[in-house]
Each structure stands twice: as C-alpha cells, then as structure tokens.
Amino acid sequence: MKLLVICVGHRMPDWINAGVNEFARRMPRESPLTFVEIKAEPRTQGKPVDTLLEAERQRIEAALPPRARIVALDERGDDLSTVALTARLRRWREDGDDVALLIGGPDGLSPALKARAQERIRLSSLTLPHALARLLLAEALYRAVSLEANHPYHRE
Numbered sequence: 001m002k003l004l005v006i007c008v009g010h011r012m013p014d015w016i017n018a019g020v021n022e023f024a025r026r027m028p029r030e031s032p033l034t035f036v037e038i039k040a041e042p043r044t045q046g047k048p049v050d051t052l053l054e055a056e057r058q059r060i061e062a063a064l065p066p067r068a069r070i071v072a073l074d075e076r077g078d079d080l081s082t083v084a085l086t087a088r089l090r091r092w093r094e095d096g097d098d099v100a101l102l103i104g105g106p107d108g109l110s111p112a113l114k115a116r117a118q119e120r121i122r123l124s125s126l127t128l129p130h131a132l133a134r135l136l137l138a139e140a141l142y143r144a145v146s147l148e149a150n151h152p153y154h155r156e
Contacts, residue, residue: 002098003033003141006063008056008105009130010037016131023138031093031145033138036063040105053110060102060113068100070117072109073133077120086144088119103133 012020024033041047041055064070069092080088092099102109102117114120123136146153 001031001093001096002065003027003031004065004068004098004100005033005035005103005134005137006038006060006100007035007103007130007134008038008040008060010039012037012131012134016135019135020138023135023142026142027145028149031089033141035134035138038063043106049107050110052105053107054112056105057110057113060109064100065098068098069095069119070113071099071101071119071121072114072117073101073103073123073137074109074114074120075122075125075127077122079125080121082140082143082147085121085140086147088121089141089144090148101137103130103137105130 020035024035027033038056038059041052043052078084102113104110104113123133123140128136143153
C-alpha cells in the first residue's frame with residue numbers, strides 16, 4: 001500500500017520539508033509515504049472562493065492515482081486517536097488500494113472533492129497552518145505504522 005499526500009501549496013519552510021522528509025524516510029518499504037504539492041490558485045481580489053476551489057480540485061484530481069482510496073483532511077472529519085488511525089491503516093492495507101490523503105489550500109477542499117472522498121479525517125480541532133498539517137500528518141502516519149509493528153516509538 002502506497003500512501004500519497006496531495007497538498008495544495010508549495011515553497012514550505014525548510015524545517016517543514018526536513019520533518020516531512022524524515023518521517024517519509026522512516027516509513028517501511030511496504031508503505032512508502034510520498035508528498036505531491038499542487039499549485040494553489042492565486043488569491044486575487046474579487047475571485048470567488050468557488051472558482052478558486054474548482055481550479056485546485058482539477059489539479060488535485062489530475063494528481064490522483066487510479067483506484068486510490070481518497071481520504072480528505074477536513075475539520076469536520078472523523079477525530080481519530082493514534083490507535084484508531086493504526087486500525088484504519090491496517091484496514092486500508094487489507095483492502096489493497098493505495099491511499100491518497102488530501103490537504104486543501106487556504107480555503108480548504110472543494111465540496112466536490114469532499115463528496116468524492118471515501119473518508120474524511122481531521123488532525124485536530126485547532127486550525128492549523130497547511131505546512132504544519134503536512135508535518136503532523138507525516139508524524140501521525142509514521143506513529144501508526146510503528147504502533148502496528150510494535151516499534152517502541154509510540155508509548156501509551
């Protein structure tokens with residue numbers, strides 16, 4: 001099972017890239033973690049949010065691999081504990097599909113993408129900067145994989 005994080009925005013701070021790359025490097029070969037950055041639609045004055053989200057939706061869909069389970073990160077998504085995320089990873093692996101996790105831009109994800117997603121999860125009840133959401137997701141996925149492998153990284 002491949003884990004692909006498709007995220008809107010680019011030119012992240014070096015410390016974000018270093019953290020994301022470190023957790024991706026630690027992932028097991030059977031569950032590689034890859035990040036794909038999608039260009040955000042320029043936020044020009046007077047451009048409706050629906051138009052911005054539609055342009056970003058098209059870019060995200062173009063980056064989606066065929067037959068991937070789509071998981072949208074959304075503030076109204078399921079609030080998972082580490083143990084629950086570990087169980088989801090196990091279920092996704094058993095289903096045999098690759099997983100595409102979507103992180104929207106400044107205005108989130110389009111309603112059409114949220115509707116297309118098989119699942120919606122949230123990282124926190126807090127509002128997070130998109131750069132930090134990437135790092136938190138990478139760490140959470142590594143922690144869940146470690147817990148499943150009985151690696152001592154996670155402690156309860």
